[in-house]
Amino acid sequence: MSDTQWIDAWSIDEGRDRVSRLFQDRFGHAPAGVWSAPGRANLIGEHTDYNGGLVFPFALLHRTFVALTPREDSLVRVVSAQEDTAWEVDLADVAPGSLSGWGTYVVGVAWALREAGYTVHGFDAAVASCVPYGAGLSSSAALEAATAVAVDAVSGLGLAGGVDAPNDEGRRVLVDACIRAENEIAGANTGGMDQAAALRAREGHLLLLDCVTNDVTHVPFALSAAGLELLVIDTRAPHQLVDGQYAQRRATCEAAAVALGVPSLRVIADRGDTMEVIAQALSVPGALVPGVEPQVAVRRVRHVLGDIERVRRVASLLEEGRTAEVGPLLTSAHVSLRDDYEVSCPELDVAVDAACDAGALGARMVGGGFGGSAIALVPHAHVQEIADAVATAFGARGFAAPGFMVAQAGAPAW
Incomplete structure (x- = not known):
């Protein structure tokens, strides 16, 4: 049991x-x-x-x-x-x-x-x-x-x-x-x-x-028709957005937008500027406000532009009924959040890796980061098996036992 x-x-x-x-x-x-x-x-x-x-x-x-x-x-x-x-x-x-x-x-x-x-x-x-x-x-x-x-x-x-x-x-x-x-x-x-x-x-x-x-x-959002479920993994790693890290990421993105001469990074995403062009613009001396490093700003921008494109791609896949192909996009989003936006943590990384190793089609951290939860797109028949594998991986690392839920799209506030 x-x-x-x-x-x-x-x-x-x-x-x-x-x-x-x-x-x-x-x-x-x-x-x-x-x-x-x-x-x-x-x-x-x-x-x-x-x-x-x-x-x-x-x-x-x-x-x-x-x-x-x-x-x-x-x-x-x-x-x-x-x-x-x-x-x-x-x-x-x-x-x-x-x-x-x-x-x-x-x-x-x-x-x-x-x-x-x-x-x-x-x-x-x-x-x-x-x-x-x-x-x-x-x-x-x-x-x-x-x-x-x-x-x-x-x-x-x-x-x-x-x-x-x-x-x-x-x-x-x-x-x-x-x-x-x-x-x-x-x-x-x-x-x-x-x-x-x-x-x-x-x-x-x-x-x-x-x-x-x-x-x-x-x-x-009808995953069951594709034989899939969305597994939510609460890592139990404390999740805080008021300790300055979240605000720092936001400030860097806003500084990058100012340096690029746009009201928000969405303009850059819609315009299709290459990362080479963006990196050059952000590397000009004085382009960014003091305290914002150009190479850090480039990584933050790369994640934002990448995730906007991933949203568009996922929307297209769902419309076309190619739900299973969403999985790899979740994993690529996690890599971007981990490496470019730097908002992951060991518990989130273990959850994603263990879920994918156990048969998930893809997984990523969800929310602001620095703790919190991950999601994994999993075959319906293997939900318990994948959850058990994540729990075992947490135990091997000495982490607190994670919690799990199978997500369904609920109703709004009433």
Whole structure:
């Protein structure tokens, strides 16, 4: 009997029950309602969102649940099943750089909606989640998005729309609020892919997102028809985006774009400049801001351009029904993230190598990097075998036991 650890998603009823009981226990009455939002995995297109590129995420079945009741004043009180301490602040005291801690992801959404001109009061809220924390599966955006649809509902803003008729234009507003919450209040300078996946995804589909126009295309994600599954491997290596490494990569790309005379690296990708031309331009003395090394900038740019092209290639392969051919593109993306973008870690590399050695068609790290999760495209009949091989490889290296899930494209925030 295998002792491989599988990470199960809660049913909607279980999640609602868990968070409702937590709210009742902590606040002494039932909540006005319960809302939820998914974590996300990204099939291909990493660190391209803040470079104006293309990304290909999808919503997971694993969700964060928020039970919430509005208040008449501007006080926000939040408790979480995943945190030992409660969190409390007045919305009048919220400003960039003024707060820290897990509650910033909640209160930041209300602050951003107020900044956008919407009338939002305080609230009491409880949070419970089965999205693995720190796994690179966007637990933070799930929390933001669940808060956003909850606040939207109790404030009567009408932005999210109904379950059967989502308001995509309104959800763009909620996405923007969630991005501002994460960037300006929580202090994590990420792109907008995670929030878009949580709020604008469609069940059973990948979300092809153009990060310049914010237009989306919903692409059917039916791996079972090809006899395949997408295995998610939570390496349990701590994943942090607020330690400066993520921001450093973003700053280097932005400096490279300025040096190349374009608003974002997406322009270079669409224009088709060769890496030789790009390297020459970035090597001109004074082209880059002090502190950015030309050879490092070249590697960062090469990854971004390569992953934008890989997104396009994967989209074409899926449209043509050549799903198995996606595998090698995942592996080439991991090599690029490991070598050119330098955001991998030993646990991620072992997960990718062990999965491929055991029969995966391809694998890569997913998310911002520096820990977190990997994904592997695997034959349906060999899911357990490949998971066992990864777990064995982790044990041989003395790493913590990884967790696994078989990803399916879930529903957006409701």
